[in-house]
Amino acid sequence: MEDENLATIPYRKIHVKIDIRYIIHLPGKQRIITYSSDGSFRVWDLERGTQFGEEWEDKKIGVHAIALSPDGKTIASGSSDGVVKLRNVDTGKVIKILTGHTNRICSVCWSSGGGRVVSGSWDETFRVWNVESGQTILGPIKAMDGGMNAVCYSPDANMIATGGYTMLKIWDANTGELLKTLNAEVNVTCLAWTSDGKTLITGGMFNIMKFDTATWTPVVGMWKRFINTISLSPNEHILACASGAPLDKKVPLLNLETNQPIGTLVHNEDAVNSATFSADGKFLITSCSDGHIYTWDLSAIVKNATPRPVSKINGAHRIPTGFFDDALRDTNVRDLHP
Secondary structure, three states: OOOOOEEOOOOEEEEOOOOEEEEEEOOOOOEEEEEEOOOEEEEEEOOOOEEEEEEEEOOOOOEEEEEEOOOOOEEEEEEOOOOEEEEEOOOOOEEEEEOOOOOOEEEEEEOOOOOEEEEEEOOOEEEEEEOOOOOEEEEEEEOOOOOOOEEEEOOOOOEEEEEEOOEEEEEEOOOOOEEEEEEOOOOEEEEEEOOOOOEEEEEEOOEEEEEEOOOOEEEEEOOOOOOOEEEEOOOOOEEEEEOOOOOOOEEEEEEOOOOEEEEEEEOOOOOEEEEEEOOOOOEEEEEEOOOEEEEEEHHHHHHHOOOOOEOOOOOOEOOOOOOOOOOOOOOOOOEOOO
């Protein structure tokens, strides 16, 4: 599936001189937090294009996953030594160190209430942590043979999804009971759950799939390209995807309702490592291995999209009027990285 609506000129481009791996957009602010290949966290002012304050260093151990708490006050990060760290967003200080995994952390996700964090590891297990005490309250539970790539809480925090090689598993988040094992067809690298709990999205080796959680049947294969990052817009109209592959400089934007492409953001210099939406969903912030942060005006891209009917089970559909004007759902945008 390809789309001819290509965007090559970003709304804003910031030269940061470092290879940024992951981005988190702070709610209600024109600031982002980045993690770079040099092992540092930095806060950036998007309006001024400048760094805010001093960097936070974590240079001894590589970080492979980050996630922002629902209240926007704490970042959870997972590293190659199997340690999960919780950091205060305002100060960058480590406030909790969670130990127990014996291999690289591939994914972390907060519960909707913010009281728990689930971590998935290449030690083939996931653990649920109590944020207040820093203790494991569920696990370690062996989830995959050969390791896993992604973990994700359901919106009501009653289920946990884990993804790995051709396998998607659904667990009771309170007891650790395995509820469902699904064939994901490809190696699952990232997960996202819609806020109503009705749809679980998987990204992986040359495929994006949607699962109807009422029946746990796959709805559709949406994109035939390697994906290691998926991000939902706050109103959940748009799915942004990035691969991180050296030769893949594109970020496709998909209409989540119709499963059809809206447009494609083309980065001319290098591979795209990360993509995350602004709080209002009108902008997408991406990082590239060329040492830049890009801000893209999605409202302009959608406005310029060619209106055309697309296939759908219950009939044709076009990009709806007011695509960005719906009341935004109060949900934590999930940008999961292996």
